[in-house]
Amino acid sequence: MALILDADRVLIGRKFEEDYVVVVDEEEGKIIDIIERFESELTHIPVKSFPSGSILIPGLNDTHTHLAQYGTNLSKPGVYHFESRAELLDFIRDYIRNHQRKVYIFLGYDENRWRDEKTLTKKELDAISRDVPIIVRRVCGHKAVLNSKAIEMVGEVEGLDAGTGIAVEELPLKLSVYFPPSRQEIEEGILKAQEEALSQGITSITDITRPMHFRVYQKLHREGKLKLKVNVILYEEDMEAVSLAGFEYFFGDEHLRFSGIKIFLDGSVGAGTAAFFPDRGILTKTDEELKGLLKMATDRNLQIAAHAIGERAINQFLNVFESLFSENPLRHRIEHYEFPLPEDLDRTARLGIPVSVQPNFVHLLCHEGQMYTRKLPSEVVRRCNPYRTMEEKGIHYAFGSDNMPMDVRMMIKGAVEHPVESERLSLPEALYRFSTAGALFSFEEGIKGEIKQGQRADIVVMDEETLEPLMVMVDGEIIGE
Numbered sequence: 001m002a003l004i005l006d007a008d009r010v011l012i013g014r015k016f017e018e019d020y021v022v023v024v025d026e027e028e029g030k031i032i033d034i035i036e037r038f039e040s041e042l043t044h045i046p047v048k049s050f051p052s053g054s055i056l057i058p059g060l061n062d063t064h065t066h067l068a069q070y071g072t073n074l075s076k077p078g079v080y081h082f083e084s085r086a087e088l089l090d091f092i093r094d095y096i097r098n099h100q101r102k103v104y105i106f107l108g109y110d111e112n113r114w115r116d117e118k119t120l121t122k123k124e125l126d127a128i129s130r131d132v133p134i135i136v137r138r139v140c141g142h143k144a145v146l147n148s149k150a151i152e153m154v155g156e157v158e159g160l161d162a163g164t165g166i167a168v169e170e171l172p173l174k175l176s177v178y179f180p181p182s183r184q185e186i187e188e189g190i191l192k193a194q195e196e197a198l199s200q201g202i203t204s205i206t207d208i209t210r211p212m213h214f215r216v217y218q219k220l221h222r223e224g225k226l227k228l229k230v231n232v233i234l235y236e237e238d239m240e241a242v243s244l245a246g247f248e249y250f251f252g253d254e255h256l257r258f259s260g261i262k263i264f265l266d267g268s269v270g271a272g273t274a275a276f277f278p279d280r281g282i283l284t285k286t287d288e289e290l291k292g293l294l295k296m297a298t299d300r301n302l303q304i305a306a307h308a309i310g311e312r313a314i315n316q317f318l319n320v321f322e323s324l325f326s327e328n329p330l331r332h333r334i335e336h337y338e339f340p341l342p343e344d345l346d347r348t349a350r351l352g353i354p355v356s357v358q359p360n361f362v363h364l365l366c367h368e369g370q371m372y373t374r375k376l377p378s379e380v381v382r383r384c385n386p387y388r389t390m391e392e393k394g395i396h397y398a399f400g401s402d403n404m405p406m407d408v409r410m411m412i413k414g415a416v417e418h419p420v421e422s423e424r425l426s427l428p429e430a431l432y433r434f435s436t437a438g439a440l441f442s443f444e445e446g447i448k449g450e451i452k453q454g455q456r457a458d459i460v461v462m463d464e465e466t467l468e469p470l471m472v473m474v475d476g477e478i479i480g481e
């Protein structure tokens, strides 16, 4: 059955067009035509009309998320909002008293918000309990504090100081490896997070995740419960296993794919580990190590997604990449790309390296008085994600939420209200970066992401003002309205 979708305006390319309607084939799950509005009156195809102020766009594509992880974490208490260390500790004490758990994990503390002491160590957590493991992870995900019982459970881990209980990088980033959730918890978590994504108009994601999550995704896909289109990227420690098993990029199908491996080149601004010139922060890999990884991945047909926030980490990736390759068929990509040097923008475009950026970080961190402006020189903050310049240089970039948070409105705001006025995008440009531009990251630009004949009918109609979806369609099937 064919169906005509008639919204006020349609996103074609990077522009809204007024006079068109979209014809979809519900069985085939494809867009079969884009016709002028007056033509729809001449056909016998049923028309679904939307109110004035509605826009029809390709399904949104979140190119960098941790959806399975996020879903699984929904059951763990968030402690971001506390404004003092004392309040946080009271909360943890009460929570443990009132909830029966094998392990207590609290997520998202931010000492920058505290008005009292700004450190948290093992000592304070031990005062609450030495019998149950307690882990409190910082909002950036790169740092956590453990009590004695939790330290005893994990033993020696790189980056964990058993004296202070403070762990950086390895353990906080892989919390679910050291304290694994059950399969049931993961499954419920993914389904919950999937609902949240779809209800905002996100129909495709790249989930940077763990094998245990990948397994659950496969189960959900077998059972027909996976409505989202998921491209999976695993972490560096799984590279060996992945290549032994023979996986290569683009393995899978339209609902569940695998593309490659995520590696870290630096840390975060909040934890002071993002790498800037001359010597601020940390580079987590030497040039030689990065070279080895890029070569190995390329030999094995795996895409590399390199986390690089500071200019020094971005610069390192480009240097090493350029020493090896002059083109980028595997679409090795940079994640975050927050503070590129102006001269590295040209190089990124020339080498054809796609970058996944997080406009929600711009919204939450880059404006006057927000965290980046307190931690970094203003000259540096002004260089954060220069969208307009990136458009002009021809860099292939797309939006990803990093699940911090997964909030469509906030992401669009981050781009259209960039603190540097000359770097702002228009609404249709921002929506293009959040939909069409993402398909290339999973090698699917000929398949989905555009309002164009022959593309999958992954379509969202939303209100232009509120960005509230009025209809969400995946493969021609309306799954929410």
Ligand SMILES: [Zn+2]
Binding pocket: 064, 065, 066, 208, 402
């Ligand atoms: Zn991430």
